[in-house]
Amino acid sequence: MKTEQILSALEARHPGELEFLQAVKEVLISIEDVYNQHPEFEKASIIERLVEPDRVFTFKVPWVDDKGKVQVNIGYRVQFNNAIGPYKGGIRFHASVNLSGLKFLGFEQTFKNALTTLPMGGGKGGSDFSPKGKSDAEIMRFSQSFMLELWRHLGPDTDVPAGDIGVGAREVGYMYGMYKKLARENTGTFTGKGLDFGGSLIRPEATGFGGLYFVHQMLKNKGIDIKGKTVAISGFGNVAWGAALKAVELGAKVVTISGPDGYVYDPNGVSGEKIDYMLELRNSGEDIVAPYAEKYGVEFFPGKRPWQQKVDIALPCAIQNELNLEDAKNLVNNKVTVVAEISNMGCTAEAVDFFIENEVMFGPGKAVNAGGVATSGLEMTQNAMHISWTSEEVDAKLHQIMNNIHDACVTYGKQANGYVNYVKGANVAGFMKVAKAMMAQGVI
Ligand code: 2IT
Numbered sequence: 001m002k003t004e005q006i007l008s009a010l011e012a013r014h015p016g017e018l019e020f021l022q023a024v025k026e027v028l029i030s031i032e033d034v035y036n037q038h039p040e041f042e043k044a045s046i047i048e049r050l051v052e053p054d055r056v057f058t059f060k061v062p063w064v065d066d067k068g069k070v071q072v073n074i075g076y077r078v079q080f081n082n083a084i085g086p087y088k089g090g091i092r093f094h095a096s097v098n099l100s101g102l103k104f105l106g107f108e109q110t111f112k113n114a115l116t117t118l119p120m121g122g123g124k125g126g127s128d129f130s131p132k133g134k135s136d137a138e139i140m141r142f143s144q145s146f147m148l149e150l151w152r153h154l155g156p157d158t159d160v161p162a163g164d165i166g167v168g169a170r171e172v173g174y175m176y177g178m179y180k181k182l183a184r185e186n187t188g189t190f191t192g193k194g195l196d197f198g199g200s201l202i203r204p205e206a207t208g209f210g211g212l213y214f215v216h217q218m219l220k221n222k223g224i225d226i227k228g229k230t231v232a233i234s235g236f237g238n239v240a241w242g243a244a245l246k247a248v249e250l251g252a253k254v255v256t257i258s259g260p261d262g263y264v265y266d267p268n269g270v271s272g273e274k275i276d277y278m279l280e281l282r283n284s285g286e287d288i289v290a291p292y293a294e295k296y297g298v299e300f301f302p303g304k305r306p307w308q309q310k311v312d313i314a315l316p317c318a319i320q321n322e323l324n325l326e327d328a329k330n331l332v333n334n335k336v337t338v339v340a341e342i343s344n345m346g347c348t349a350e351a352v353d354f355f356i357e358n359e360v361m362f363g364p365g366k367a368v369n370a371g372g373v374a375t376s377g378l379e380m381t382q383n384a385m386h387i388s389w390t391s392e393e394v395d396a397k398l399h400q401i402m403n404n405i406h407d408a409c410v411t412y413g414k415q416a417n418g419y420v421n422y423v424k425g426a427n428v429a430g431f432m433k434v435a436k437a438m439m440a441q442g443v444i
Contacts (some may be wrong), residue, residue, distance in 0.1 A: 001028065001031075001032050001035045001036060001042070001047065003025075003028045003029065003032060006028065006047055006048065006051065007021065007024065007025055007028065009048075010024060010051055010052075013052075014100070014103065016100070017099065017100030017103060017104075018100060019100045019101050019103075019104040019320060019321070019345070020099075020100045020101075020103040020104040020107065022104065022345070022348075022349055023104040023107050023108055023345060024051050024104075024107060025349070026349060026352070026423065026427070027107075027111065027427045027431065028047065028051075030423055030424040030427035030428060030431075031427055031428055031431045034428050034431070034432065035047065035431075038435075040439065041435055041439070044438070044439060044443070046435050046438055046439065049438065050081065050110075050431075050434065050435070050438070051107070053078050053079065053080045053081075053103060053106055053107075054079045054080060054081060054082065054087075055078075055079050056076065056077070056078050056079070056099065056103075057075075057076065057077045057078075057079075057149075057150070057153055058074065058075070058076050058099075059074070059075045059076075059149040059150070060072060060073075060074065060075070060149075061073040061074065061075045061127055061129065061142065061145050061146050061149070062145060063138070063141045063142045063144075063145045064141060065138055066135050066137060066138055073127050073128055073129040073142070074127060074128055075125070075126070075127045075146050075149060075150065076097070076099060076102050076125055076126055076127070077123065077124075077125035077150055077153060077159070077161075078099075078102045078103055078105075078106040078123060078124050078125065079106075079121075079123045079153070079159060080103075080106035080107055080109065080110050080121070080122040080123055080124070081106075081110040081121050081122050081434065082121035082122075083121060083434050083437040083438045083441065084113070084114055084119055084120065084121055084433065084434060084437045085113070085118070085119035085120040085121045086119075086120065086121055086155075086156070086157050086158055086159055086160055087121045087122065087123030087158070087159035087160070088109070088113055088120035088121060088122065088123060088159070088160050088161075088162075088373060088376065088377070089105065089106060089109040089113075089122055089123040089124040089125070089161065089162070089164075089373070090105075090109075090124060090125075090126075090161065090162045090163055090164030090167065090373075091124075091125045091126050091127075091161045091162070091163065091164055091167050091171075091175070092105070092124070092125070092126035092127075092164040092165045092166055092167060093126060093127050093129045093130070093131050093142075093165070093166030093167050093171065094126070094128070094130060094165050094166045094319075095128055095130040095132075096128075096319075097126040097127055097128045098128070101126075101320070102124045102125065102126055103124075104320070104344075104345065105124040105164075105344055106122050106123055106124040107122065108122075108344055108345065108365065108366050109122035109123060109124055109373070110122025110430075110434060111366050111426070111427065111430030111431065111434065112365075112366040112367070112369070112370045112373060112430065113370075113373055113377075114429075114430040114431075114433040114434050115366065115367060115370050115405045115408065115426060115429060115430050115433075116370050116373060116374040116377055116401055116405070117401065117404065118374060118377035118378075118381075118401075119377075120160075120373065120376075120377055120380075123159055123161070124164075125150070125161060126164065126166075126167075127142075127146060129142055129146075129166075130166070131166045131171075131285065132285060132286070132287045133285055133286070134285065136170075139170065139171060139174065140174045143171050143174035143175045143178070144174060144175075144177075144178045146175065147174075147175045147178035147179050147182070148178065148182070151178070151179045151182045151183055152182075154179060154183070154189050155183070155187075155189055156185075156187040156188060156189045156380070156383070156384070159189075160189055160190065160191060160376075160380060161175070161189075161190055161191075162190065162191040162192045162372075162373070162376050163192040163238070165237065165319065168192070168237075168238055169192060169193075169194055169199070169204070172190055172191075172192045172193055172194075173193065173194055173197075175190065176189070176190040176193055176197075187383065187384075188379070188380065188383030188384075191203065191375075191376035191379040191380060192204075192376065192379075193379070198379070198382075198383050199379065200375060200376075200378055200379035200382055200388070200389070200394055201388070201389070201390065201391040201394050202375055202391055202394040202395050202398060203372075203375045203376065203379055203394075204238060204242065205241075205242040205245060205246070206242065206371045206372050206374070206375035206376075206398055207238065207239045207242055207243075207342060207369050207371055207372030208238075208239050208240070208241060208242020208243035208244070208245065208246055208317070208342060208371075209242050209243075209245070209246045209371060209395070209398060210368075210369065210370060210371015210372065210374065210375070210398055210401075210402045211239075211242075211243050211246075211315065211317075211340060211342035211368050211369055211371060212243055212246035212247055212250060213246070213371065213398070213399050213402035213403065214340065214363055214367065214368045214371075214402050214405065214406055215313060215315070215338055215340050215363065215368070216250060217402070217403055217406040218338055218340070218361050218363060218406065218420075218422075219337070219338060219361075221406075221410065221420070222361070224337065226247075226250050226251060226252050226313075227250070227251035227252070228251060228252070228253070229252045229253070229312040229313055229337070230252070230253050230255050230310075230311040230312050230313070231247050231252050231253065231254045231255065231311060231312070231313045231314075231315060232254075232255060232256045232306040232307065232309050232311040232313070232314045232315065233247075233254055233256055233257055233258075233270075233306070233315050233317050234256070234257070234258045234263070234305065234306050234307075234315070234316050234317055234318045234322055234323075234343075234346075235257065235258060235259070235316075235317040235318030235319075235343065236257045236258065236259055236278045236281055236282060236289050236292075237282055237317075237318070238282075239317040239318075239342050239343065239369070239372075240257055240278065240317040240318070240342075241275060241278050241279060241282075243315055243317055243342055244257070244270055244271075244275050244278065245275055247313075247315075248269070248270075248271045248272075248275070252313065253269040253271075254266075254269060254270040254271070255267060255269065255270070255309065255311060256270075256306035256309060256311075257270055257278060257289055257292065257306075258289060258305060258306050258318065259281075259287060259288050259289035259290075260287055260288070261287075261288040261289060261290050261302060261303075262289070262290065262300055262301050262302040262303050262304050263289065263300075263301050263304055263305060263306040264289055264290075264292045264293045264298055264299065264300050264301075265298060265299045265301065265306075265309060266292075266296060266298045267298070268298075274292075274296060277292065277295065278292075290302070305322065305323070305327060307323055307327035307328075307330055307331055308327075308330055309334075310334040310335075311331075311334070311336060312336065312337045312338070313336070313337060313338045313339075313340070314331050314336055314338070314339045314340075315339075315340055315341075315342050316339075316341050316342065316343045316346030316347065317342045317343050317346075318343050318346070319343055319346075320343065320344055320345040320346065321345065321346070321347070321348050322343065322346050322347075323339075323346055323347045323348070323351050324347075324348045324350065324351055325348060325350040325351050325354055327351060328347070328350070328351035328352075328354040328355055329354065331360075332354065332355070332358050332360060336360060337360075337361065338360070338361045338362075338363070339355055339360060339361070339362050339363070340362070340363035340368045341363065341364055341365035341368055341369065342365070342368055342369045343365060343369070344365045344366075344369065345365055346365060347362075352364070352423060356421060356423065359419045361420070361422075362422060362423065363409075363422050364422055364423045364426050364427075366426050366427075366430065367405050367406070367409055367422060367425075367426040370401070370402070370405055371398050371401070371402055374398060374401045374402075375394060375398050378394055378397055378398070405426075405429075408425065408426075408429040409422045409425030409426050409429065410425060411425065411429070412424065412425040412426075412428040412429045413425020413426070413428070
């Protein structure tokens with residue numbers, strides 16, 4: 001495979017889109033060997049077709065703030081690849097949202113969704129709208145305006161969005177409400193909906209729960225017990241919340257959470273009502289974690305990241321590139337056992353390389369955090385069948401899916417010396433499924 005050539009052609013078409021190029025590069029390097037074993041892929045230009053999004057929508061989102069002033073944001077939807085099912089992926093509302101970020105997320109989503117084994121293609125959307133400090137009415141007006149434009153590109157078998165950073169059950173409710181009004185149908189074209197109107201039990205917990213099921217398998221594979229292990233979590237949103245709940249349930253001790261303002265170190269463990277308090281902090285709309293330190297009398301490290309602490313397990317749960325080479329060196333010096341991205345591309349490429357060079361168990365986001373979208377797939381199934389499953393049923397299916405993803409990573413990523421390169425494993429397993437589906441469907 002002409003990796004460098006493909007990357008420079010992509011860069012010429014998507015100049016300066018560093019996150020997108022970073023995500024593509026990682027996959028191309030991992031799949032080079034299997035790609036070369038399939039000359040038919042080369043002839044069909046599978047890679048060249050796979051790295052280019054199917055289409056990208058960009059639109060204006062005007063809305064009226066509480067003072068009566070009109071504000072303007074920009075909205076996007078990247079429909080990346082639908083070889084194995086309808087476009088599926090979250091919507092992110094965050095000041096940092098731009099096309100590079102959404103293309104990287106849509107690209108990752110394509111492989112992640114393939115790993116779940118459910119029939120879902122990859123997509124991602126969002127806006128540079130920042131929910132920070134906005135009133136409930138402002139969030140509603142913005143969400144409705146966003147949907148006024150996007151609704152026509154969605155549908156239960158076309159494109160099914162969900163939440164992501166800055167988009168939770170409230171925003172999904174407002175968007176889905178407007179979607180239904182415009183599309184005049186009630187087929188559940190959104191996941192992460194409220195339980196009263198088609199949402200699935202366990203969907204709120206799913207990304208974090210799935211992440212911990214995966215980490216549990218990684219440790220088990222090495223005969224290590226998760227009980228009593230210390231865990232550093234970054235972030236304090238939906239993903240961090242689910243991860244903390246399950247980590248505690250499995251007997252581990254969560255010692256950090258973080259926000260854009262810094263991190264808190266809680267040597268007694270973030271558990272019980274302290275986990276509930278994370279939700280309160282998130283719902284305050286302030287986007288800070290410092291009040292946790294004050295409330296529970298623990299230390300707050302302003303402007304710092306939790307990776308400077310000595311822990312057994314490090315779980316980035318916030319945003320892309322939130323753990324860099326320096327953080328990786330620090331964790332390795334402190335003898336970290338497992339690093340697993342529950343956020344998307346939580347680690348920089350240099351940090352990932354460092355973990356792999358040092359043979360630290362490292363789980364990439366597209367495998368580790370696939371439980372969220374997998375449970376979205378289960379929500380779609382329940383909607384299509386007009387039924388709802390119990391928590392136990394959904395959780396059991398989620399658990400099985402995560403174990404299967406883990407095993408697929410081992411199958412494709414195990415090296416001769418026994419070290420499992422989960423990055424390679426996840427990329428090869430995801431790629432093979434999408435590539436075979438594309439081959440079977442001709443040049444479209
Ligand atoms: O990054 C992700 O996988 C998500 N934000 C969830 C996507 C989904 O469709 O549930």
